[in-house]
Amino acid sequence: MALSGAEGATARPTVVVLGLGLIGGSLAAALRGNGFAAACIGWGHREASLRRGVELGVIDRYTLVLEDAVDAADILVIATPTLIAEEMLERILPRLRDRPRPPVITDVASVKGSLQRTAERVWGAMPPRLVLGHPIAGSERSGVEASNAELFARHRVILTPVAANEPSAVELVRAMWASTGAEVVDMAVADHDRVLAATSHLPHVLAYALVDALARSDASDDIFRFAAGGFRDFTRIASSDPVMWRDIAIANRPALLQSMDLFAAHLDELRAAIEAGDGDALLQTFSRAKAARDEFAALLAARGQSVT
Amino acid sequence: MALSGAEGATARPTVVVLGLGLIGGSLAAALRGNGFAAACIGWGHREASLRRGVELGVIDRYTLVLEDAVDAADILVIATPTLIAEEMLERILPRLRDRPRPPVITDVASVKGSLQRTAERVWGAMPPRLVLGHPIAGSERSGVEASNAELFARHRVILTPVAANEPSAVELVRAMWASTGAEVVDMAVADHDRVLAATSHLPHVLAYALVDALARSDASDDIFRFAAGGFRDFTRIASSDPVMWRDIAIANRPALLQSMDLFAAHLDELRAAIEAGDGDALLQTFSRAKAARDEFAALLAARGQSVT
Numbered sequence: 001m002a003l004s005g006a007e008g009a010t011a012r013p014t015v016v017v018l019g020l021g022l023i024g025g026s027l028a029a030a031l032r033g034n035g036f037a038a039a040c041i042g043w044g045h046r047e048a049s050l051r052r053g054v055e056l057g058v059i060d061r062y063t064l065v066l067e068d069a070v071d072a073a074d075i076l077v078i079a080t081p082t083l084i085a086e087e088m089l090e091r092i093l094p095r096l097r098d099r100p101r102p103p104v105i106t107d108v109a110s111v112k113g114s115l116q117r118t119a120e121r122v123w124g125a126m127p128p129r130l131v132l133g134h135p136i137a138g139s140e141r142s143g144v145e146a147s148n149a150e151l152f153a154r155h156r157v158i159l160t161p162v163a164a165n166e167p168s169a170v171e172l173v174r175a176m177w178a179s180t181g182a183e184v185v186d187m188a189v190a191d192h193d194r195v196l197a198a199t200s201h202l203p204h205v206l207a208y209a210l211v212d213a214l215a216r217s218d219a220s221d222d223i224f225r226f227a228a229g230g231f232r233d234f235t236r237i238a239s240s241d242p243v244m245w246r247d248i249a250i251a252n253r254p255a256l257l258q259s260m261d262l263f264a265a266h267l268d269e270l271r272a273a274i275e276a277g278d279g280d281a282l283l284q285t286f287s288r289a290k291a292a293r294d295e296f297a298a299l300l301a302a303r304g305q306s307v308t
Numbered sequence: 309m310a311l312s313g314a315e316g317a318t319a320r321p322t323v324v325v326l327g328l329g330l331i332g333g334s335l336a337a338a339l340r341g342n343g344f345a346a347a348c349i350g351w352g353h354r355e356a357s358l359r360r361g362v363e364l365g366v367i368d369r370y371t372l373v374l375e376d377a378v379d380a381a382d383i384l385v386i387a388t389p390t391l392i393a394e395e396m397l398e399r400i401l402p403r404l405r406d407r408p409r410p411p412v413i414t415d416v417a418s419v420k421g422s423l424q425r426t427a428e429r430v431w432g433a434m435p436p437r438l439v440l441g442h443p444i445a446g447s448e449r450s451g452v453e454a455s456n457a458e459l460f461a462r463h464r465v466i467l468t469p470v471a472a473n474e475p476s477a478v479e480l481v482r483a484m485w486a487s488t489g490a491e492v493v494d495m496a497v498a499d500h501d502r503v504l505a506a507t508s509h510l511p512h513v514l515a516y517a518l519v520d521a522l523a524r525s526d527a528s529d530d531i532f533r534f535a536a537g538g539f540r541d542f543t544r545i546a547s548s549d550p551v552m553w554r555d556i557a558i559a560n561r562p563a564l565l566q567s568m569d570l571f572a573a574h575l576d577e578l579r580a581a582i583e584a585g586d587g588d589a590l591l592q593t594f595s596r597a598k599a600a601r602d603e604f605a606a607l608l609a610a611r612g613q614s615v616t
Contacts (some may be wrong), residue, residue: 065555087444138537195531200538202534203543209574210510211601219502226504227507228444229445233542241598250585253585262525270513271537271568274558285516285517
């Protein structure tokens, strides 16, 4: 199927999802369920997952041949982890160069700068029909079995369009995400990577560092025996996929390091206040943090995302 | 009411709770509900809270006069925040010195070393009928309105008895907590403070430091707009009471500083690995942390505490 003229005017697009994990599977399930897509096709290496995707009604069909997947697509969603997404661009972009009307390509990776650099290197500039995006939704669960057509409802999806993008390509990706119930917002690539470093990548690194530090300490048995609810919530994100987070940490290295350094400086200040027994400084910091966190929780609640 | 001979053989004790917040209120509610206590009496400064406690059925009655509270008690539970608990010991212990049979005293504070030092200073040694304890249960909610007779069920309560304690006093406090459905375990004071620093006090400091660092950054508006579920869980404990956590940080200063330094050293290692792009080191750390956290979550689940 080929779209003629401006995207999405009438014909429903065929959506091809590369990588049928939690995010790719949930997107396909949403786009099949709401009628946005004429068909959802899966591509990946593990045929068992793809077959399971068909069984679960997440996709209409699948292929193991990347060329067939690209040929079938009006919209190509790279839904692999971050570093694999870079590889996918390296494999896909060269074969699209001579096509008069390549598919619109988008992705779901947690880091945008590294993908933009890869695309620019491979294509010579930002490809006009590549619109980078990032749904701010997820779960520590993974795999196609965890697919959930409602995963994006009331959640944000950030698109990072650039001047080189075809407006119709941007609008098609925006319409795709809007159809899932997500709120789509635009951001500059560098802002996205900075904000995600602060709110997601840094917390993951802190949670991994804490749990690993405790697990390696002499008293680790007692420590885990007597930890309770607060510790459970604080460390939940340390149950996330280590491969995915290794890749994110490396892909977003500059912004993550900056974020870590800002945090370390604050922690040093707090350490000094604790050592000095400076109760006023501690109370000021803790109170400011509580106020900001309460405000954030109210904001999430107002958006309809459950808060505890 | 006075208990004759060994505690708790037949007569039910009158329990006096000093400070009717979440923990004190929940304990009183549990001990009234399960029939362990002949009566539960509240003491505090804020009469409105105490009156509300009676209305809610949390306590039988209350007094604003500390002497009356102490006189009425077979078991005196100091359920005030950590630093206030030190003050309470300073006020109560001197007037018990000449009594042939003072009440058994226990507490619920998050730090045990600071209370032990206070008691030893005031009494000259550890009072035989003072049995320090700490229920590992709580909530970011606070106040008598949040009282919940089931709060301690399937949770741990740590007692830190010392050689100077009367065995019958230790057993009475143990029986009191066991009646609430808690699992009571003994630990050395220093071990308690080290384990709690690692699993509770350090995570709270990290959460406060992170939220405050982000709130004070230039991009704070965007940061909180685009934060999602992982950030919400990671920072939930930063909504805890700042005064309580200031007090805990100061009371457990030595163990907390040690814990912070261990963590900072690990974070430095991780930072170096990220800067060097050392994917293997990151994967190793993240995988070890995930394994430890998954094991911990399974342990909590086996204990009947819900896990996400």
